[in-house]
Amino acid sequence: MGLLVEIRAASSLPIKPLLTYPNHNSNSVRFSSFATTRATSPSLCRFSFSMASSSSPFSPTSPIETSSDSGLNATSSSAVGMNDLLIVGPGVLGRIIAKMWQQEFPGSKILGQTMSTDHHSELAELGIVPFVKGSPLSQKVPYVVFCAPPSRTEDYPGDVRIAASNWNGEGSFLFTSSSALYDKYDNDWCYEDSIVVPFGRSPRTDVLLKAENVVSEAGGCVLRLAGLYKEDRGAHNYWLAKGTVDARPDHILNLIHYEDAASLSIAIMKKRLRSRIFVGCDNHPLSRQEVMDCVNRCGKFSKKFEAFIGTDGPLGKKMNNSKTREEIGWEPKYPSLPAFLGLED
Ligand SMILES: NC(=O)c1ccc[n+]([C@@H]2O[C@H](COP(=O)([O-])OP(=O)(O)OC[C@H]3O[C@@H](n4cnc5c(N)ncnc54)[C@H](OP(=O)(O)O)[C@@H]3O)[C@@H](O)[C@H]2O)c1
Numbered sequence: 510m511g512l513l514v515e516i517r518a519a520s521s522l523p524i525k526p527l528l529t530y531p532n533h534n535s536n537s538v539r540f541s542s543f544a545t546t547r548a549t550s551p552s553l554c555r556f557s558f559s560m561a562s563s564s565s566p567f568s569p570t571s572p573i574e575t576s577s578d579s580g581l582n583a584t585s586s587s588a589v590g591m592n593d594l595l596i597v598g599p600g601v602l603g604r605i606i607a608k609m610w611q612q613e614f615p616g617s618k619i620l621g622q623t624m625s626t627d628h629h630s631e632l633a634e635l636g637i638v639p640f641v642k643g644s645p646l647s648q649k650v651p652y653v654v655f656c657a658p659p660s661r662t663e664d665y666p667g668d669v670r671i672a673a674s675n676w677n678g679e680g681s682f683l684f685t686s687s688s689a690l691y692d693k694y695d696n697d698w699c700y701e702d703s704i705v706v707p708f709g710r711s712p713r714t715d716v717l718l719k720a721e722n723v724v725s726e727a728g729g730c731v732l733r734l735a736g737l738y739k740e741d742r743g744a745h746n747y748w749l750a751k752g753t754v755d756a757r758p759d760h761i762l763n764l765i766h767y768e769d770a771a772s773l774s775i776a777i778m779k780k781r782l783r784s785r786i787f788v789g790c791d792n793h794p795l796s797r798q799e800v801m802d803c804v805n806r807c808g809k810f811s812k813k814f815e816a817f818i819g820t821d822g823p824l825g826k827k828m829n830n831s832k833t834r835e836e837i838g839w840e841p842k843y844p845s846l847p848a849f850l851g852l853e854d
Contacts, residue, residue, distance in 0.1 A: 598657025682729030
C-alpha cells in the first residue's frame with residue numbers, strides 16, 4: 510500500500526497530501542486541472558518561442574524544430590511528438606538525460622530552458638533546442654524534467670510552476686529534488702518514506718518543500734537525489750581543492766553518479782506515474798573520511814586531500830532506495846564511489 514506524505518506550508522496554507530511513496534499500485538493517475546490540457550491532434554501542434562536574446566540562433570517568433578540528422582532547423586514548423594522532452598536546466602544532469610533520451614527515443618525533440626544564453630551554442634550542438642527562462646512555450650510537451658538548481662532564482666517554486674504549466678499531462682513531469690529533505694542526523698538508515706524536515710527549518714529546505722508541493726499539485730513525480738558526482742564534479746572535488754576542511758570526518762553522506770541519476774530519471778519518466786516520490790542514491794553510504802580516502806588511494810587525482818579537522822556539527826544518514834529500485838526496475842551502473850574509482854568495493 511502506498512504511504513502518503515504530508516507537507517505543510519509555514520504560510521498556514523492548507524497543503525493536500527498528494528505525493529505517495531513507491532508502492533505497487535503505481536498506475537493510479539492523478540492530473541491537476543492545468544496538467545490535463547491535451548492537444549486535440551498532435552499533428553496540429555507547433556513549438557514556437559519568443560527568444561529573449563539576440564545571441565539566440567533563432568528569430569523571435571520562429572517555429573522551431575529539431576531534426577534527427579542535422580540537429581536544429583529554425584525555419585520549419587513542428588508537430589509535438591509523443592516523446593518530446595523539455596529539460597528545465599540542461600546543465601550537467603540535464604545534458605546526460607538529453608543524450609540518453611536521444612538514444613532511447615531517436616528523432617524526439619528536446620528543448621532546454623536555461624537561465625542565460627551563455628551555453629546555447631553548446632546545447633544546440635548537442636541537439637537540444639535552447640531557450641531562456643521567460644520565453645513562453647506556445648505548445649505543451651508530454652515530458653518535462655526539471656533539473657535546475659535552486660541557487661540562481663528568486664522564485665524556485667514559481668519556476669517549477671511554469672515548468673508544470675508546459676507539461677501536457679500525457680507522459681511525465683519529473684522534478685529533481687534532494688535527499689537533504691530527510692530529517693535524519695544520526696548516521697542511521699533512511700528510506701523513501703522517512704520523515705522530512707518541517708517547513709520553517711531552513712530557507713534551503715523550505716524552497717525545496719514548496720517546489721515539491723507545486724509538483725505534487727501538478728501530478729508530477731519527485732526524485733530526491735543524493736550527492737551527485739562524476740570524476741571532476743561533486744563533494745570530493747570540492748574538498749580536494751580545499752585540501753583541509755573544517756568539517757567532521759565521520760558524517761555519512763550519500764552519493765549517486767550523474768549517469769545513474771540520469772538513467773533513473775528516465776526510467777521514472779517512462780513509467781508515467783503521477784504524484785510519487787522516489788529516491789536516487791547508490792545504496793553505498795560513506796563517511797566523508799571514507800570518500801576522501803578513496804580519492805587519495807585511487808590514483809586518479811594529482812592532488813592529495815589533507816584532512817577533515819572539524820569535531821562537531823550534525824551527523825548524516827544512510828540512504829537506501831530499495832523501494833524505488835524495485836518499483837522502477839532500475840539499478841545503478843556505478844554501485845559505489847569506490848567501484849567508480851576502480852577500487853575494490
Ligand atoms: N549537485 C548535487 O549534489 C545535487 C544533489 C541533490 C539534488 N541536486 C539537483 O539535481 C539537479 C541537477 O543538478 P546539476 O548539478 O546538473 O545542475 P547544474 O549543472 O548546476 O544546472 C545548471 C543548468 O540549470 C540552468 N538553470 C539554473 N537556474 C535555472 C532556472 N531557475 N531556470 C531555468 N534554468 C536554470 C542553467 O542555465 P545557464 O545555462 O544559463 O547557466 C544550466 O543550464 C538540480 O535540480 C539540483 O538541485 C543536485
